[in-house]
Amino acid sequence: MLDHDSIVEWCRQYLAQLLDVPGAEIDPDADFDTLGLDSALAVSLLIEIEQNYGVDLPPEELFDNPTINAVATYVRAHAQNPVA
Template identity: 40%
Template sequence: MTTPVLNDASSIETWCVDFISNTLNLSKSKIDPTVAVDRFGLDSATAVSLIMELEETLNVELAPELLFEYPTLRSLSQHLASRLSSKQVA
């Protein structure tokens, strides 16, 4: 299985939607990336799992409370894309 290339906000957001869809058994069409993730029934264990999977996939260290600062998949994806962009420049 190949690891997807996640280097922009759109691809990160798509990956997050897929993760939520698969983990919570929700249709992708039901997942609005502009709505807070807790509205999808995401509990703390699943939130930590999302962050851990993102850490591994993006090869960056992330704080477990990141979803409190960036509560929507869109805001989280934009933040992560910005971090990745500055990491590549640094």
């Protein structure tokens, strides 16, 4: 079963690499705009979420779920068979 905290941590580390900042500086409650996530980086995140968790997260969902914590909640709710 997917754990919310592990999804949050994966997202933090992934975004830290994309944004070239330490993972500890990524606030899981900060809006993606505040973090500096542009549309290209957002698409990259969506692709990686689908590959890692088997969850199709449509781009418009980032407007409704604009933080890492919100995305983790969405992924956990929609994950059925995580990709190994």
